[in-house]
Amino acid sequence: MALLRIRLDLGTGGLQPVVPVSVTNTDRTVQRSPIRTAIPAYGLLEIEDLRPGTYTVQALLPNGSSLRQDVDLTGDYAEVLLSNPYRSPREMLASAIVTRSVLSGAATVKFESTRRPRELFIELWRNESDGWRPVDLPGAVDWMSQEQDNSLSARVQVPPDHVQRVLKIGGPKVPVRFVMLPPYVESQVVVFPRPVGLESPKQQQNQDGTPVESTQDPICVSVITMNPAAEGLLSYALQGQHEAARTIQDTVARDLMNQKFQDPVGATAGAYAMLRSGAISDVLDWLSNLTEQFEALSDGLLIISALAIGSKISEARLRQLPAMRGMRFKAESDEQVRREIIAMTCLGMAYERGLPLFTEGMRLHLGVLHLLDFDAPEGKLRHQWAHEKIQNVKVLNKSLKTRQWPSRMRFTLDASDQTDWFARVTTVYSDRPDRISKRRTYWREPGEFTHSER
Amino acid sequence: MLVFDANSGGAPAVHVLCIGVGDYFFMPRPGKVMPPETVGKFHPETPIMNRLTSPQPSARAVADWFIANQDRLEAPLGTVQLLIGSDPTGQISSGATLAEVKAAAKKWWDLCNQNADNVAIFYFCGHGVSDPNTSQSILLLQDFGDINEEFWRNAVNFEQFKLSMGSNEAMTQVFLLDACRNVPKSYMDIPRQGLSTLLTGRPLMISGKNVPVIRAATLNQTAEGTVNDQSRFCSVLIDCLNHYAATEVGNRWQVTVDSLGSAVKAVGNPRPRQKLPAIFEVGGETVSDQSLLTVKEPKAFAKVFFAPDSLGPLAGIEAKGLGRFSGDQEPVTFSVPVGPVELQRPGDPDWRTCHAKPPLLVLEEF
Numbered sequence: 001m002a003l004l005r006i007r008l009d010l011g012t013g014g015l016q017p018v019v020p021v022s023v024t025n026t027d028r029t030v031q032r033s034p035i036r037t038a039i040p041a042y043g044l045l046e047i048e049d050l051r052p053g054t055y056t057v058q059a060l061l062p063n064g065s066s067l068r069q070d071v072d073l074t075g076d077y078a079e080v081l082l083s084n085p086y087r088s089p090r091e092m093l094a095s096a097i098v099t100r101s102v103l104s105g106a107a108t109v110k111f112e113s114t115r116r117p118r119e120l121f122i123e124l125w126r127n128e129s130d131g132w133r134p135v136d137l138p139g140a141v142d143w144m145s146q147e148q149d150n151s152l153s154a155r156v157q158v159p160p161d162h163v164q165r166v167l168k169i170g171g172p173k174v175p176v177r178f179v180m181l182p183p184y185v186e187s188q189v190v191v192f193p194r195p196v197g198l199e200s201p202k203q204q205q206n207q208d209g210t211p212v213e214s215t216q217d218p219i220c221v222s223v224i225t226m227n228p229a230a231e232g233l234l235s236y237a238l239q240g241q242h243e244a245a246r247t248i249q250d251t252v253a254r255d256l257m258n259q260k261f262q263d264p265v266g267a268t269a270g271a272y273a274m275l276r277s278g279a280i281s282d283v284l285d286w287l288s289n290l291t292e293q294f295e296a297l298s299d300g301l302l303i304i305s306a307l308a309i310g311s312k313i314s315e316a317r318l319r320q321l322p323a324m325r326g327m328r329f330k331a332e333s334d335e336q337v338r339r340e341i342i343a344m345t346c347l348g349m350a351y352e353r354g355l356p357l358f359t360e361g362m363r364l365h366l367g368v369l370h371l372l373d374f375d376a377p378e379g380k381l382r383h384q385w386a387h388e389k390i391q392n393v394k395v396l397n398k399s400l401k402t403r404q405w406p407s408r409m410r411f412t413l414d415a416s417d418q419t420d421w422f423a424r425v426t427t428v429y430s431d432r433p434d435r436i437s438k439r440r441t442y443w444r445e446p447g448e449f450t451h452s453e454r
Numbered sequence: 455m456l457v458f459d460a461n462s463g464g465a466p467a468v469h470v471l472c473i474g475v476g477d478y479f480f481m482p483r484p485g486k487v488m489p490p491e492t493v494g495k496f497h498p499e500t501p502i503m504n505r506l507t508s509p510q511p512s513a514r515a516v517a518d519w520f521i522a523n524q525d526r527l528e529a530p531l532g533t534v535q536l537l538i539g540s541d542p543t544g545q546i547s548s549g550a551t552l553a554e555v556k557a558a559a560k561k562w563w564d565l566c567n568q569n570a571d572n573v574a575i576f577y578f579c580g581h582g583v584s585d586p587n588t589s590q591s592i593l594l595l596q597d598f599g600d601i602n603e604e605f606w607r608n609a610v611n612f613e614q615f616k617l618s619m620g621s622n623e624a625m626t627q628v629f630l631l632d633a634c635r636n637v638p639k640s641y642m643d644i645p646r647q648g649l650s651t652l653l654t655g656r657p658l659m660i661s662g663k664n665v666p667v668i669r670a671a672t673l674n675q676t677a678e679g680t681v682n683d684q685s686r687f688c689s690v691l692i693d694c695l696n697h698y699a700a701t702e703v704g705n706r707w708q709v710t711v712d713s714l715g716s717a718v719k720a721v722g723n724p725r726p727r728q729k730l731p732a733i734f735e736v737g738g739e740t741v742s743d744q745s746l747l748t749v750k751e752p753k754a755f756a757k758v759f760f761a762p763d764s765l766g767p768l769a770g771i772e773a774k775g776l777g778r779f780s781g782d783q784e785p786v787t788f789s790v791p792v793g794p795v796e797l798q799r800p801g802d803p804d805w806r807t808c809h810a811k812p813p814l815l816v817l818e819e820f
Contacts, residue, residue, distance in 0.1 A: 026809045027794060033702055056809070199674050202586060205637050211674070240719075240736030242666065243712035243743060276739040278662025310620070310659025336656075366588055367659050370614055374656055382647055421589035421673065 001049045002073045006057055008043040009083040012095040016043050017232025019059045020247035021082075023047060026054040026070065038248045041229055057082065060244050062099040062235035093155075093190065096224040099231040100424075101239070119171045120191065120219070122156060125178065125433055127164040127296075127354060132434040134168075153219075154191040160184050164296050164354045166433045169221060175202075178433045179221050180357050180426040182265040183296035188224045195220075201420035202429060223425045230256055230266035233273045234358075234424060249273055257286045264294040265357065272360045275303055281313055288321040298353035299361045305346035306364050308339050309371045318342055323349075343368060344393045345400070351408035352401060355415055355426050355433075362419050362426055365412055383413060411436065455549070456561075458521050458534035466571035467532025469624075470520050471562040474513025474538045475550045475580030476506035480599035484681075499640045500599030508679030509579035510538045512632060512688035516577045519692050526747045528708075529573050533565055539596035550580075551597040552608040552650055559615075559652040566624035573746065574619070574627040579685060582612075582633025582677070585646050589673055590614075591635055592649060604648035611649040616665070616738075618651055620658030626711060626744050629667040632687040634676040664711045667738035668718050675733065687734065690722040693755075697789065698813040700752035707749040707792075707812075711740045717813035721755045752792045754810035757785040761819035764799055771820060772798040774805065790815060 004023065010016050018041055024034040039045045039059060050073055057080050058068045067082040084098060126135045142155040156167065158181050167189050170176030181187060194200060194217060204215040225231065229252050236245035256263070256270030267290050274280040280287065280303065291300030301323070308318050315338060318324065324342070347368060356362060369386045376385035391406045414436035420427040430436045460467065480496035482489045484504045489496065517536040524531035535558045539550040566574040581594040591612040598608040612631065619627055651657075670677035670687035678686040699717035700707040709717075715736035722734045758779075760766050770780025774796035779788040790810040798805045799820065808815060 024811065033704055056811075199672065203674060205639055205674075237739075240666075240715055240738070242736075242738075242740040243716065246712075246740070246743070275660060278660060278739075278741045280660070281662075306659050310617075310657070311661070312658070363589075364659075366590075367613075367617065370617060371657050371659060417587040419587075 002052055002075065003077045004047045004050050004055065004057075004071065004073060005077070005079040006039060006045040006047070006059075007079065007081045008039045008045075008059060008067075009081065010043075010061075010094070010098045011084050012098060012228065015095045015226065015228045016041050017062050017095075017099055017228040017235075018248045018252050019061060019232070020244040021045065021057060021059040023050075024056045024058070025051075026056050036243075036247060038251065040251075060241065062232035062239075063097065064101040064239060064241075093188075093224070095228045096188075096190065096222060096231070099228060099235050100222060101235070120154065120169065120174055121171055122154065122189075122191070123168040124158070125166045125168055126161070127433075132166075132432065153193060156189045158187045158189060160186055162296060167221075168431070168433075169219070170431070174219055175217055175429055176431045177221070177420065177427050177429045178431075179223060179423075180355060181223065182225050182357060182425070184294060185225055185227070185263055185265045187226075190222045190224060192220055192222075194218055199422070201422050201427075202418075221423070221427065225263075225265055227256075227263055227266040227269075230263070230269035234269050237273050237276055238424070245273060246277065249277060249279070253277075253279070254283065257283050257290075260286060260290045261293070264290060264297060268297055268299045268357060271300060271303055272358060275306070280307065281311070284313070284317065284321060288323040291323045295353060297357060298350040299356040299358055301346045301350035301353070302356055302361045302364045302368070305343045305350065305368050308346060309343035309368060315339055315342070340372060340389065341393060341395070344372070344390050344405075345395055347409075348390065348393070348395075348400060348402060348405040351405055351412065355412065355428070357425055359419065359421060359423050359426050362412075362416055363421075366416060369409075369413075383409075455536055456533060457517055457536045458531065460530060460532055462530065462532040464568040466529045466569050466573075467565075468520070468524075468527050468529050468573040468575060469532045469562055469565045470517065470534040470575040470577070471558060472513040472517040472534070472536045472577045473550055473555060473558075473580065474509035474511075474536075475578075475594070475596050476509040477539045477596065478503075478505050478581065478594070478599070479597050481505050481581075495601040496599040497601055497605050499605070499644065502638060502640055503581055506580065506679060507682045508685045508688075509632070511683055512579040512679075512685045513538055513577060515684050515688055515692060516630075519695065520575070523695070523747070526750070527573075528745050528747055529571060532572070533562075535562060550595055552595050555595055555610070556650070556652050560654075563619070563622055563653055563655065566619075566627075567622050570623045570625050572624040572626075574622065574624045575630070576628070577630040577632065578612075579632035579688065582631065582635060582671075583641055584635040584637050584673055586637045586642055587646075588613075591631065591633070591669075592646070593631070593633055595650075605644045606646055606649045609649055610652055611646075614649075614651040614657065615653060616667070617657035617659055618653035618655050619665075620661040620663075621655050624663075626664045626746075628711065628714070628746070629665070629738065630687075630691065631667065632670045632677060632685050632691075635669070635671045635673055636676050637674060662741055664740040664742060664744045665738045666711050666715050666736065666740055668715050669735045669737070672733050672735045687718075687722065690718055690734070694718050694721060694813065695747070697749065697751055697753035698755050700749035700792075700812045702752075703745065707752040708745040709747050709749060710743045710745050712743050713813075714746065720813045752812050753789045754792065754812050754815040756788050756790050756810070756815040756817065758787070758817045758820050759785050764820065765801070769800045771817075772800065774798070785816075 019039045021039050022034045022036045052073050059082050060066045069080045071078050071080040124137050125132050165181045166178040168178045200216040204212045253270040253273045256266045260267035369383050372386035415428045418429040479493045480500045517534050537550040566572045583592050593610040595608045694717040698721050699709040699714045701713040767781045767784050767786045772778050795810050796805040
């Protein structure tokens with residue numbers, strides 16, 4: 001029996017996602033079934049008790065590409081190195097390229113000159129006690145030339161903060177959008193030209209369905225955190241790589257949730273992954289603590305809201321959650337009505353906090369409203385019934401601003417209409433984070449470009 | 455229409471619902487501008503799309519495949535319902551209108567709900583569009599555009615239909631959507647009100663079930679059909695069910711909920727940044743790698759890209775025992791059985807041994 005050591009080096013300097021790997025006996029003479037496991041974040045995996053033979057080691061990276069290496073296991077021990085061909089001098093970007101298919105494409109594609117970004121401005125907005133205000137960027141924007149780091153164009157380093165913030169990005173010929181920034185943790189925002197062939201969100205189509213070129217968004221924006229495990233997990237889930245997500249999820253998602261006090265944003269990503277797999281009910285208390293402790297994140301409340309109305313978790317269990325402590329509801333005889341009230345309370349609390357960090361939260365919000373709409377009388381418009389229910393919800397808790405909930409629901413729905421559904425973090429095409437413009441007047445004809453800052 | 459019924463009587467079974475809508479009442483025939491006046495009155499925006507000829511053979515092929523291969527299914531085949539809106543004489547007949555699809559969906563829901571070990575398979579081929587505000591898929595049924603109803607009444611909001619299946623007992627639900635997801639402007643100018651959800655059961659959002667959703671197009675993109683023949687997605691799907699989606703579990707080759715999606719994506723999708731065809735997408739969620747069927751002949755789909763110094767795709771590639779494969783553009787594709795395969799460039803004395811394993815065998819710079 002022999003030992004196979006698998007080393008994974010993605011050039012990210014210690015920050016590596018957990019990657020699923022399969023080890024297959026190439027000619028299937030000494031072992032029939034492939035061994036499927038995961039390479040941990042420190043990049044070293046040892047598999048013992050393998051019979052000598054030829055093996056194929058294959059790792060699926062979160063950006064959709066795979067690394068493959070054949071190894072002859074003849075003696076007691078063999079080592080195989082899986083390494084990523086693309087390197088970036090900036091470790092965080094290297095990590096992002098591994099976890100995002102769009103960036104991995106951008107890293108290798110040369111852009112046609114007409115597709116480079118045009119004049120661009122980047123502003124930071126912060127949700128102060130008296131409303132959203134533009135504030136100074138903590139550091140200068142790092143404008144990068146194509147020669148410097150392939151095709152990446154602008155990079156902004158954003159330090160942690162305890163309130164909601166957005167980055168407003170646009171230009172005279174680039175549609176203005178605001179991008180939610182992760183609170184509590186450090187992050188980077190990378191702006192780069194949209195790769196050729198990558199579909200543009202909100203691109204209008206002609207009558208026959210062909211895209212209107214002038215409505216194409218010429219840039220892509222990626223928000224990157226320092227947690228490649230969370231980034232990788234999200235990538236697998238978003239790409240429908242269910243097997244990969246499940247292989248790493250048991251360890252990664254639980255760990256992320258467990259470390260919620262160090263990295264609440266990573267924990268939120270873990271919660272979404274566990275929600276998709278149905279395992280979230282095991283860690284409900286953790287989720288509830290996450291929502292209680294980190295008030296700049298509304299995602300956790302949206303998840304609890306979805307669980308309350310859209311799952312089979314018992315009502316008693318929901319009421320025991322720390323986030324529900326102190327909540328008193330008017331007595332209702334029908335269990336479904338009581339569940340709906342719990343869901344609407346969580347929804348209302350989420351509205352008070354603001355838009356969710358992740359686009360997945362925006363999807364979840366629409367799903368919850370659909371469930372609230374389920375018993376709508378004939379003739380009601382979409383979400384009108386849910387709106388009426390939220391208007392009439394009675395919660396015996398003075399600290400909640402229930403009167404604001406219906407208008408906040410409308411705001412969130414308006415934001416949904418302008419959301420970039422391809423994005424990982426909530427991105428809304430509007431020029432203010434507190435007011436959503438309903439008409440898309442900001443699409444312009446393409447033209448010449450230069451970099452500028454204001 | 456029920457085309458197969460094993461009378462499983464509540465025992466675990468596979469229940470299939472196949473819908474193929476091509477002959478839309480209120481859309482013109484290919485090459486024509488307006489639908490025939492005899493079909494009735496319609497919303498003026500409706501005829502921007504043509505009738506299709508691919509969904510009917512596609513839905514029939516999927517239904518036939520399940521009936522012909524029922525001995526390979528993990529759970530025995532319970533029922534197959536096939537709804538196609540046309541008849542062999544070429545005269546248009548109903549078959550996939552909202553009322554008919556609703557009735558079939560209700561029956562399918564009831565059958566699937568009888569046992570948690572049931573497997574629900576939903577296949578839709580026809581026109582689809584996407585709501586740009588919510589990214590939800592809208593499936594158009596045969597009587598879509600009827601002036602007597604709201605514009606969107608005879609269309610289905612797929613995401614909400616899927617949520618409604620959340621409260622169904624069947625723990626494995628596979629959704630196969632062979633439809634476009636583009637956003638034609640004249641449709642999208644009309645508010646998306648009144649869409650059908652087909653089912654009336656209370657929806658459940660988080661179910662802990664295996665619910666993979668495999669689509670023939672990504673958001674904003676169109677799917678690809680072939681005139682009077684199976685669509686591209688349908689052909690790839692059937693090939694994957696037969697060969698390429700095989701994954702080895704113990705001593706058996708099986709198609710699982712995960713391997714089916716991965717294989718359809720791997721076989722059907724072009725290389726990154728290679729120009730279209732349409733890109734397939736896998737979504738939904740799975741909680742375990744549930745086996746769906748066994749595979750007798752596992753194969754890998756070979757894609758060969760040629761080195762600059764080679765004679766290129768026209769000269770092709772020789773596979774020992776399989777023959778020569780060539781084409782007029784890269785990649786040259788062919789099927790290879792699992793295991794070692796010997797390949798040779800024309801004019802090259804050396805044979806190269808490769809190990810084929812489903813779903814893909816990619817040879818770069820051969």
